[in-house]
Amino acid sequence: MIWLTWRQIRVQTLTVLATLTVLAGCLVLLGYQIRHAYNTDIVGCQPDICERAKEKFLDAYDGPLGMAGALLIGAPALVGIFWGAPLITRELEEKTHRLVWNQSVTRTRWLATKLGCVALVTLAVTGALSLLLTWSASRYDQVLGERFEALNFAARNVVPLGYAVFALVFGIVAGLLVRRTLPAMALTLAVVAAAQILVSTELRAHLMPPVTTTVALDAAVVEAADGFSVSETDGLIEGYEIPGTWSMAAQSQLFNADGRPYTFAQAKPCMMLGPAGKECMAKLNLHFGYRHQPAGRYWPFQWIELSVFLGLAVLLAGFGFWRIRRQPS
Amino acid sequence: MTLVVQTTGLGKRYGRKKALTDCTLRVPAGRVVGLVGPNGAGKSTLLGLACGLIRPSAGSIEVLGNRPAASAAQLARVGFVAQDAPVYPGLSVADHLRLGARLNPRWDQRLADGRIRQLGLDPGQKAGRLSGGQRAQLALTLAAAKRAELLILDEPVAALDPLARRAFLRDLLDFVAELDVSVVLSSHLLGDLERVCDHLVVLSGSRVQLAGDIDDLLAVHHRLTGTREDLDDLPAGVEIILAEHTGGRSSLIVHCAAPVRIPAVELAPIDLEDLVLAYMTRAATASVSGFSAEPAEARR
Numbered sequence: 019m020i021w022l023t024w025r026q027i028r029v030q031t032l033t034v035l036a037t038l039t040v041l042a043g044c045l046v047l048l049g050y051q052i053r054h055a056y057n058t059d060i061v062g063c064q065p066d067i068c069e070r071a072k073e074k075f076l077d078a079y080d081g082p083l084g085m086a087g088a089l090l091i092g093a094p095a096l097v098g099i100f101w102g103a104p105l106i107t108r109e110l111e112e113k114t115h116r117l118v119w120n121q122s123v124t125r126t127r128w129l130a131t132k133l134g135c136v137a138l139v140t141l142a143v144t145g146a147l148s149l150l151l152t153w154s155a156s157r158y159d160q161v162l163g164e165r166f167e168a169l170n171f172a173a174r175n176v177v178p179l180g181y182a183v184f185a186l187v188f189g190i191v192a193g194l195l196v197r198r199t200l201p202a203m204a205l206t207l208a209v210v211a212a213a214q215i216l217v218s219t220e221l222r223a224h225l226m227p228p229v230t231t232t233v234a235l236d237a238a239v240v241e242a243a244d245g246f247s248v249s250e251t252d253g254l255i256e257g258y259e260i261p262g263t264w265s266m267a268a269q270s271q272l273f274n275a276d277g278r279p280y281t282f283a284q285a286k287p288c289m290m291l292g293p294a295g296k297e298c299m300a301k302l303n304l305h306f307g308y309r310h311q312p313a314g315r316y317w318p319f320q321w322i323e324l325s326v327f328l329g330l331a332v333l334l335a336g337f338g339f340w341r342i343r344r345q346p347s
Numbered sequence: 348m349t350l351v352v353q354t355t356g357l358g359k360r361y362g363r364k365k366a367l368t369d370c371t372l373r374v375p376a377g378r379v380v381g382l383v384g385p386n387g388a389g390k391s392t393l394l395g396l397a398c399g400l401i402r403p404s405a406g407s408i409e410v411l412g413n414r415p416a417a418s419a420a421q422l423a424r425v426g427f428v429a430q431d432a433p434v435y436p437g438l439s440v441a442d443h444l445r446l447g448a449r450l451n452p453r454w455d456q457r458l459a460d461g462r463i464r465q466l467g468l469d470p471g472q473k474a475g476r477l478s479g480g481q482r483a484q485l486a487l488t489l490a491a492a493k494r495a496e497l498l499i500l501d502e503p504v505a506a507l508d509p510l511a512r513r514a515f516l517r518d519l520l521d522f523v524a525e526l527d528v529s530v531v532l533s534s535h536l537l538g539d540l541e542r543v544c545d546h547l548v549v550l551s552g553s554r555v556q557l558a559g560d561i562d563d564l565l566a567v568h569h570r571l572t573g574t575r576e577d578l579d580d581l582p583a584g585v586e587i588i589l590a591e592h593t594g595g596r597s598s599l600i601v602h603c604a605a606p607v608r609i610p611a612v613e614l615a616p617i618d619l620e621d622l623v624l625a626y627m628t629r630a631a632t633a634s635v636s637g638f639s640a641e642p643a644e645a646r647r
Contacts, residue, residue: 021449025442026435113433117486119416120398121450122423122493344402 019123019131030101031139038143042150045086049154052079056157072161083155087173090147094178094185095210097140102189103202105132110197125342133190133335137183144182148175165316166264168218175320180327185210187331191338194345217323225322228266228309233258235272235304240296246272248289253280255306262313270306280304349376351411351497351529352397358405359392366392368553370406374531374546378560379523381540382533383623384550385631390533391430393550394501397531398427411496423452426490426528430501432483436475440468443485444492451493458522459492480511487515491522498523500532504539516543537623549623551630561619568622571599573612582607589625600625 244257272280288298352374395401399416549557
């Protein structure tokens, strides 16, 4: 059965492996370039030009890493569409299932072997790509400090594996139910894309309840914030983020040490000072609550997301095995 | 007597459409069984049920004493060639034999190689480029070399030209004798089956109309010819399958277990074709007039 499965997928597998080899070469090259640039331009840079150097560094590698990331995010959908969906529908459309299901192999074993083989190849390919990209982009990610950013999170470390296996199994089961290749492909694309978008925009932030820590507004914090907006009743700090954490609020309300809200009346004297206003503000002993997912949750989040999608894949596969025994010819 | 196929009240429906209704059959071992009936009669459904590709919606079916496709062992005992003999277009003839060898524990490589050589098939050729006849032969080779106890062939010659048809059937007979295997094959043309079968099942309108060993069937069916009046009053035990009237004379095809003597009525044996046509006509008339194909209805 393994021989037959291999015989049926070997062309695609070899094509994918060839593509992977080329990509791997590119990623390794890119990784060394990034490391070289990091060592020469960022390490030990003079404080006055450091920010500029970092910006230049990030700008330079934003494009290629973004493209590689997009590829890795698109990979699950491709796997589901071109490997998952046709795996059974092609047999059904060419009626070869009537040939192979009447050899001395139960449908369960037939499906198990096919699914197992293709899943292994999928895991190997996605794993290799993710590993390479994670390594290649590590210095860039370190400088950027936004590991939770939607595209970065979904294109690094173990999360891509979950999506790929989920998409593959979904494609197979969709093919089993829909029985025709094109509709099964379309359904797979829609569901995989929807799952990825839904998770990154809505669900991921709620995997664990966010933490609120109190941050004192000192000069460094004032400098790091995007800006402030102050009204008669309250004052807000905007766009502040502790590097490595995932901020859950675009703005947070400022309070005085005694708990009274910071207001326009209080802000006025500092605002009169013009450029020196920031220094003035930092001395007011203000604080605010910073609601976020701490940096230490990066790996728990990776594992949770991986487990959720592997779990879904297992459930879908279970359904597929139940279904194929009842599948009419 | 061992049975290769035994069904009880077997039925299959797709949505509201009945593909097979209340089918009760007992097919003995060691026969070449012809399953004949018009297109859409339910032949493929019955064969699909027998090899386990389809699950029944009513009743039960046992093949070689087990539920079809219940296990790998059961699958190994039944060889099946589906309609149009599907093969993998991208795999070569040799690949198909390798597939058979790897997926079947009782695979007979010598038989497979021998047949491919005898048929003159090029082992390196992609199956997608074979002619219809060659494809059917390849599929039959796969099923035969599996060394099953029962071979089920769904319309194996439908797509073949008359010459290939004859060759295929002659071939089939050859290795049936050699392998000691029971065979069930279907066709909508009796002519295809007549030469090779010794047992017949007539399916029409999703129901079994007639089943039995051909010799037995011919022994209990007769043609009666006489005037209408002479044939009006038939003795008990004589069942009219089909009545045709031309002018004052009538010709009846009847079923009666023991020979009957009716004054002034000529009794003659009938051939298989007339017999099958009589049952199919009866079924068709019954379904057109809105009745089920019960003998009582058809007698009017």
